[in-house]
Amino acid sequence: MAPKSIRVCLSPALLPYYELDDTVAVVIDIFRATSSICYGLANGARAIIPVAEVEECLAYRDNGYLLAAERNGEVVAGFDFGNSPFAYTADKVDGKTIVLTTTNGTRAIQWCAGATAVVAGSFLNISALSDWLRTQNHHILLVCAGWKNQFSLEDTVFAGALVARLRAEGIELDDAAHAAESLYLEAQGDLETYLNKASHSKRMQRLHITADISFCLQQDIVSAIPVMNGPELVRLACL
Structure with a gap:
């Protein structure tokens, strides 16, 4: 059955104003956390554990985990890697559990606790994710991780x-969903050019990691849907 409504939360700071009951929360951090999470699970990672703070990530050291930490777009010194999708290839992550902390995305995932389900979305898995969401008889809340709550x-x-x-007859959209769709329709002809003006794109350009931008804007290169299972993001079993 179709979902009852689609809402868009434009910043994690607004999450306290949204009901999470009977809701599938889709966390979105395109540049780069949720893109890398989708890619890592597609490449055989056993699980990814999202944590909010660097210190939480460090607590997993010496227990056989890969530790990944990013702050302000850069890898935190002393960690195995950050949140570039190029670090989540099969030769690096297959069979591994990764503990990940990022500036925005992992916090947003944790703050969605209480939803019926919490999944991660990206352009990399957009068709698989959309197909699955159409089967859910729950409200859908699209949570934009943003940048430091902006x-x-x-x-x-x-x-x-x-x-x-996902829009269809009988599905209610909130104002933010209408606004987000309008932005996408303006951008869809050339996403990369359109998003070059984004603040985080410019930040990544200054850090010389523009290859990550192009990678994260690819569509449908994986079918994995990451879903929270206890403290871990794992690949949704139906796919």
Whole structure:
């Protein structure tokens, strides 16, 4: 059955104002956390444990985990890697459990606790995710991770892409969902050019990691849908 409503939360700071009961929360951090999470699980990672703080990540050291930490777009010194999708290839992550902390995305995932289900979305898995969401008889809340609780263009454009795919007769959209869809429809002809003006795109350009931008804007290169299972993100069993 179709979901009852689609809402877009434009910043994690707004999450306290949303009901999470009977809701599938889709966390979106396109540049780069949820893209890398999708890619890592598709490449055979056993699980990814999202934590909010660097210190939480360090607590897993010496227990056989890979530790990944990113702050302000850069790898935190002393960690195995950060949140670049190029670090989540099969030769590095297959069979491994990764503990991940990022500036925005992992916090947003944790703050969605209480939802019926919490999944991660990206352009990399957009069709598989959309197909699965259509089967859910729950409200859908698209949670944009943003940048330090501020609005983020790339996350909102992706939310709009999901709205465009999921909207159907009888599904209610909130105002933010309408706005996100309008942004996506403006951007869809050339996502990379459109998103070059995004603040985080410019930040990544200054860090010379523009290859990550191009990678994260690829569509449908994986079918894995990450879902929270206890403290871990694992691959949704139905796919």
